[in-house]
Amino acid sequence: MTPDDTMTSESAMTPDVRARILAAASRLIAEGGGEAATTRAVAAAAGVQPPTIYRFFGDKQGLLAAVAEHDLTTYVAGKEKHAPHPDPVEDLRQGWDMHVDFCLSNPGLFAILTDYSETRGTSTAATWGxxxxERRIRRIARSGRLTTSEEQALAAVEAAGSGTILALLGQPEGQRNTGISAFIRDMVIAAITKAPDGRHDEERRPQAAASQLRASLDDVTVLTAGERHLLGELLERIASSAS
Structure with missing residues (x-):
């Protein structure tokens, strides 16, 4: 069979062929990172001709981006199936641990996602994640335990989480100080929340109240859209204020 005949037969089963290529590339990335997923290696592992990969994904970078998108979508979908913890703060804590574990277990995928976001923008799956x-943080705000704005809390968790993952990936596998993840996680959570009994620095009480009200604005029906928008901006300023 000639390459042209192979491509013709593959065209009749496009979804299956594409899925085989993604699965093969994902295995190679897991074993040796993005560099291991060469066009020739992926083609051999998937049982296709190299031109087929270009036909589906354009180039190697397109293939890597597609693999990252597929694997991250699978991960986020699985994460969504978990019932949220009754305690919204504990739910955030568990979400942190799950995300760090996933990235440490998939360093090649994490590297591709980081490179993809820098060169081609944020992926759909990353946006979903x-x-x-955001929903986890919104639950904390609605409970009255968030002591800053949702936007500021989101930025803090994302920055601290990414930094933690990069730091741990920079350590030799098997010698990683994984306890640092829990340490940083708890520091961040302590900085943006208060205890269930309401104990917290009294100076942050207005911020917590503003954050809680802002998170519930969609349920307020006595305001016009313009009034709701203005109030939301004012509450955001209070929730994000240093004092």
Missing amino acids: KQVL
């Missing part, structure tokens, strides 16, 4: 985090 961010929305999952």
Whole structure:
């Protein structure tokens, strides 16, 4: 069979061929990172001709981006299936641990996602994952335990989480100080929340109240859209204020 005949037969089963290529590339990335997923290696592992990969994904970078998108989508979908913890703060804590564990277990995928976001923008799956985090923080705000704005809390968790992952990936596998993840996690959570019994620095009480009200604005029906928008901006300023 000639390469042209092979491509013709593959065209009749496009979804299956594409899925085989993604699965093969994902295995190679897991074993040796993005560099291991060469066009020739992926083609051999998937049982296709190299031109087929270019036909589906354009180039190697397109293939890597597609693999990252597929694997991250699978991960986020699984994360979404978990019932949220009754305690919204504990739910955020568990979400942090799950995300760090996933990235440490998939360093090649994490590297591709980081490179993809810097060169081609944020992936759809990454945006979905961010929305999952936003909902976790919104639950804390609605409970009255968030002591800053949702936007500021989101930025803090994302920055601290990414820094933690990069730091741990920079350590030799098997010698990683994984306890540092829990330490940083708890520091961040302590900085943006208060205890269930309401104990917290009294200076942050207005911020917590503003954050809680802002998180519930969608449920307020006595205001016009313009009034709701203005109030939301004012509450955001209070929630984000240093004092």
